[in-house]
Amino acid sequence: MVTIMDRPRSEGPKLRMTRQRRVLLDALRQAEGHPTADEVYRTVRRRLPRISLGTVYRNLEVLSQHGLVRKIELGTAPRRFDAEATSHYHIRCLSCGRVDDVDMRPQVTLERAARSATDYEVTGHRLDFLGLCRHCVTHGDGAGKGSGPGRPNQGGA
Amino acid sequence: MVTIMDRPRSEGPKLRMTRQRRVLLDALRQAEGHPTADEVYRTVRRRLPRISLGTVYRNLEVLSQHGLVRKIELGTAPRRFDAEATSHYHIRCLSCGRVDDVDMRPQVTLERAARSATDYEVTGHRLDFLGLCRHCVTHGDGAGKGSGPGRPNQGGA
């Protein structure tokens, strides 16, 4: 994302490290790909059966404000989360919705270009790629949506 | 957006031009900025008082599949629509949510870079900028969200 978008409103007052936050963070780090809140919820539930979805949302939000996790918001699709703190771009499979990291350096140049093209005070940018993951390319399907080739997500970032 | 994302599934079977579609299209063309479905709905309602929000959604979708309008989906924020068919980037004000066009040429180069960084078949990219619009810069407010400086949107594209 390469943006100040989710920057802490005025840095963090300090983060209280509760059990659920620890588990959440851990789950996100173990996660295969970039899970949605609900996926995180289902995972975390194995250790914390009484945790609520609301808590998951609240904490992923808090953790992201403290820079411990990153929110990934592509299109209108459900928000996903990433334990990776460093800036990087993502690519989403048009067919199965899976999201992966793209290993290329943030192009700050883009912002300079935008700066001269608008009268906004440009503070960041968001760049995502779209395409077909290997699985969906091989298993046919040009751009079916939900038609179920790959799982809705997950998979090595 | 510079993407094939919303391309017609297999071109158009043909588009039946109903009254509501005509009005919808027209409203979108007259629109100041990049309205949400609901904003379009409220506008169009003046001419078609009995139109339903469902119809607005259905038709904006259909029209976009036929390449007559463009969907703008930034983050998790409500989808917006654009009568402009040509590719261009957008910038969103972090403070008031307003969305404007950015007058710069699509950087196809980016896709080439991404192509060598993933094993996806890269078909497009989505690039949006974030910042503060002139109004929000002058009227203070660093990054308040919903705290209501500018209206939630609208404004010269």
Place this chain on the structure above:
DNA sequence: CTAGATGCAAACTGTTTGCTCCGGT
């Protein structure tokens, strides 16, 4: 005449929130 579009209302999904009790520091 008929496939496809409309209006309406209900359903859904993802996310947020109010409240009371609980646990970290």
Place this chain on the structure above:
DNA sequence: ACCGGAGCAAACAGTTTGCATCTAG
């Protein structure tokens, strides 16, 4: 002990859908 956090359930916003009725071609 105190204050923020957790759990729960209800509320929400945005978007989608089933169905009976119209209408463009």
